[in-house]
Amino acid sequence: MFDIIVIGCGFAGAVAARKFAEEKNKKVLLLEKRSHIAGNMYEDMDINGIYVHRYGPHIFHTNLDYVFEYLKRFSDWFSYEHRVLGRIDGQLVPIPFNFTSIEKLFSEEKADIIKKRLIEIFLDRQVISVMEIMNNSDEIIKELGQYIFEKVFINYTAKQWGIPIEQVDGSVISRVPVVLGYDDRYFQDKIQVMPKYGYTKLFEKILNHPNITIKLNCNAAKKIKIIDKNVYFDGEIYRKPIIYTGAVDDLLNYKYGELPYRSLDLVFERYDVTNFQPCAVVNYPNEEDYTRITEFKYLTGQVVNGKTTILKEYPLHYNIMAEKGNIPYYPIINERNLKRYEMYKADIERTGNIFLCGRLAEYKYYNMDAVVDRAIKIAEEVDV
Ligand SMILES: Cc1cc2nc3c(=O)[nH]c(=O)nc-3n(C[C@H](O)[C@H](O)[C@H](O)COP(=O)(O)OP(=O)(O)OC[C@H]3O[C@@H](n4cnc5c(N)ncnc54)[C@H](O)[C@@H]3O)c2cc1C
Incomplete structure (x- = not known):
């Protein structure tokens, strides 16, 4: 029998699950609707032998020492200072x-x-x-x-x-x-690093605990019903805590309408050259339809001669039913949408046992370090 259910396996869900499992010795059931762990940080090796971030480039940077200290337990890291060029005139x-x-x-x-x-x-x-x-x-x-x-x-x-x-x-x-000077680093944070063996391996280590059971390909929004203040899980009333890191409109069957997002069409291309561009990311502010090109080997530190893999990002309207643009990436923050979010949040908070954590659940742009910070705090606050 499980003590707590955690939904979603990005940083919010994985870190919360680990904290409950390890520090509170609780049995955690972790449900993830995708076929893999690591949320939007997921990367795998492509046929060029290069690790690519499947949901867009993720660079770790923070001023929160304690967050990095926590993550250091699960991976070695290498120092990486991100640099971006823009194509202007x-x-x-x-x-x-x-x-x-x-x-x-x-x-x-x-x-x-x-x-x-x-x-x-x-x-x-x-x-x-x-x-x-x-x-x-x-x-x-x-x-x-x-x-x-x-x-x-x-x-x-x-x-x-x-x-x-x-x-x-x-x-x-x-x-x-x-x-005002020649500093060309993209971020100014004091800690700028990348996980030595990649994010997916980092997540495997975070989740490697006997108290954590993971179920992939499991859409929790289909299992949870909220009726009045009561939560039902698989048709049975459920009173133990749930940490929910998915989208709140999805959980409540879009009863107040959809929360709008901006999505991306991510187009990966491979070239038989050692380097496609002079740094990890080149922004294209003006003429092209894409916003930026990422060349992954700069992010992973891999040395691969004669081959490289790049990613072009084409911004798109988010539509859950569309073939492209069906992943919610950036919340569209304005008064109307925040009001709608607050209605969802109020319904969920009335249950007393569902706790919202992460970029989708809180309808907020969060960097990774801020999500880890939030997950650590929620896991410390919630009584199981
Ligand atoms: C293109 C892009 C680039 C970014 N680059 C950076 C960067 O360089 N540095 C940085 O610090 N941050 C970056 N971010 C932000 C970073 O992606 C977030 O901080 C991080 O993903 C937040 O983790 P999370 O766990 O809240 O969400 P996610 O990583 O999205 O994880 C949520 C998980 O919940 C699952 N889920 C959702 N609904 C359900 C359900 N009903 N049932 C089961 N599972 C469910 C999802 O499948 C997903 O795996 C970037 C974001 C974007 C969009």
């Missing part, structure tokens, strides 16, 4: 925009003026937002802000979210960073 330049980007895109004389002004105005700050640049009273700096907004941000965002350019919310730009 036919040139590959560092993203976030930095001094090298400015030097590549402007004449030497103009680039010198811009860099000098940036240093004078923003003194010893290392990272500023495009918004601050655009709102500056200095004409040259303002013009730079407008250039970055147009060339790096606006088309990319419209493409990513499938909206006309006029509808791109200006407030999002406050988060777009510009680096």
